[in-house]
Amino acid sequence: MSGSAESLILPKALYATLPLWPLLGTAVTALIMTGRSLAGGCPTPVRWAHLPVVVGTAIAAILAGVLFVDLCPWDGRRADVSFDYPIYNWISFGGVASLQDNQWITASFRFDGLTVVMLLFVTVVSLIIVVYSIGYMRDHHGRPERGYERFFAFMGLFIFSMCVLVLAGNFVLLYLGWELVGLCSYLLIGFYYPRPAAAAAAKKAFIVNRIGDFGFLLGIFALYRFLGGYAQPGQNPLDYAFVFEHAARLEHAPSGFLGLSQATAVSLLLTCGAIGKSAQFPLYVWLPDAMEGPTPVSALIHAATMVTAGVYLIARCTPLFWLSSLTLDVILTLGVIGAVLAATMAMAQYDMKRILAYSTISQLAFMFVGLGCRVPDSAIFHVFTHAWFKALLFLGAGSVMHALGGIIDLRQFSGLRYVLPRTYAVMLVGCLALAGCPLLAGFWSKDELLHAAFERHPAVGVVMLLTAGLTAYYTFRMFFLCFHGRLRLPTEAGLHPREAPTVMMVPLMLLAIGAALSGYLGISFGRDGFLALFEPHGLLHRYLGQSTVGHPQHGAGDPWLMYLSAAVSLAAIGLVWFRYGSAPQTEPDQRLLGPLWNLWNAKYYVDETYDRILVRPLRSLARLCFGTDNYAVDGLVWLVSAVSRGTAFALHFTQRGLLQGYALGMVIGLAALLLIWSWLT
């Protein structure tokens, strides 16, 4: 907590500017490069609209990289150097005696291990994806798509928001970032807003997230309610430091709701927010629809960064969540359900991006299982590796889409390895990493989570192991259907689909490197030999040790589990090669599994069920309210205006413009007043 400023490479104030650079890029793009309208007809450089955002994100990424080195917990070299950076007093509440005595919500940033790990991949993956978008958001002639500058402005805004989210030093600023990323997600899912599906998906994402955010907000209120009384003047009762210092007070205090302890109540409410943002059961339904947005958006927001915010929240609040085993069990249960549901749904889809979306839900559920098993450091490790390979997979799918003229349905093409060899190669790396193939990123992090699951309960472990096998299966089903078999192309692709341009290919390769190697940040070599690899004491874990995540206890571990999970994923890949290796036109699994496969293909009818039991009754209620407003309330207002209009119409005949008439009116009025007066007295 106490860092010495001398030991940092760059001044703290400079680190605190990190989120502002992408925002600056957004401002420049939005204010200057918005087409011809603002500049009054002179040609403005829409073609260069990406530049401010790319530069801003690059500066942020460089700062994050330096910060990562700066806070690095070298062995024995440095104590914990995490620090708080208060920016200004933001919201005052409580007394008004003096500024010092007030309770202030400070806009403050917190730099510690968790923040830095999150920042590192958020900014670097963002930078890579923004660069990729330069190529993706253009047509085959290199002309920018309509809304090119809007896209980059929103992307910059998103990167800013995400940085604020992970840097926030208290719950209110966290909530601000949380809502900002939700807004950006909405804006970018609805990027192609003339398409009804995109507009509907944007609304769906926003509304479903609102449900979770409502719980999150209530959780923050509850925290203030329960802990506000302990704050000294000048302390902020919603600061992380304060909350986690006093969290133990909540463990046994009754919340007055269903007999839950205060810690359970608060953590359950915060979990609501987390499952909304991280698309967990039962609020996951928005994520597959969110694939209506441009592919880089799916890669950045709906796979690599924003959806991990829920995992981040729970990991950040580890001291609070660990006080309530009930909440952890809820998280674990939701995680297991979500992992299995999403993995099975992904088995029977045809839209590449949707398969990847379900896989994202499933992987996030893996992280939730880790959180529920009290290993938040492993969950964050999986967040870290997942960001690389999932971004890679999405961008690879985007590359396919780009080459095929927007077609992403696996039934319409196959054998693309002949025309897109380089995309094929990077996608292979990504798929292997997701499938948990040994030595790639996903293997190491998923193994830790499996390990923790087995320690928690063998049944949970077995289910997660099988889900990992399913992951490998559906990933390579998609891969083989897309790239293997006979070359088939949709008509939209033209005769010669072209490989992605360099500006898209280089980011893909960088992400492939990350997907292959990022796992090695979380493991350690040498000391105990190869068999100890899965024992989490890598750099990343030591990093997370200097944050609220702390040093969770990991079991001694069983090396056979590592071999077993490797065997399961390799066996699943082998099986799917046997069944789908030649990209068959008819679905072999459908014949084998029959109604079960159809149930998966229909996504368990969850959307339909929600529609039936929630959406339609609500819509009827809305219609009722609308009718009441439209007829009853508006009718009343109309009546009032009609009465005065009628009276005016009746009286306008008396206005003939004749002086004598007006005088007579006055006389009659005077006489009437006098009469009334005399009658009253």
Place this chain on the structure above:
Amino acid sequence: MLTSYLLLGAILFVLGLIGFVTRRNLIIMFLCTEMMFQGIIVSLVALGRYPPAGRPTLDGQVFAVFLIAVAGAEAALALAVVVLLYRYRRSLDAGAWTALRDE
């Protein structure tokens, strides 16, 4: 005594009122307003001289002086307006000016 004076004032006022409402010649109408003024002045003076309670005071006569001054000023203005109106329409008929109406 008071009743007779108030009756006289009331008669003057009502005569002026009737004249104002019935006649259409601008000057006659103007004179009628003057007559209404006189009715009020008579009432004021009478009420000052024979108050319903207490000793007689000069208040009513003071008001009367003020009213005469106001009426004189008003007469100057109103006659000027009448002359202007006459120049526009070459008529003293109030019916020539009916712009103030709802069409």
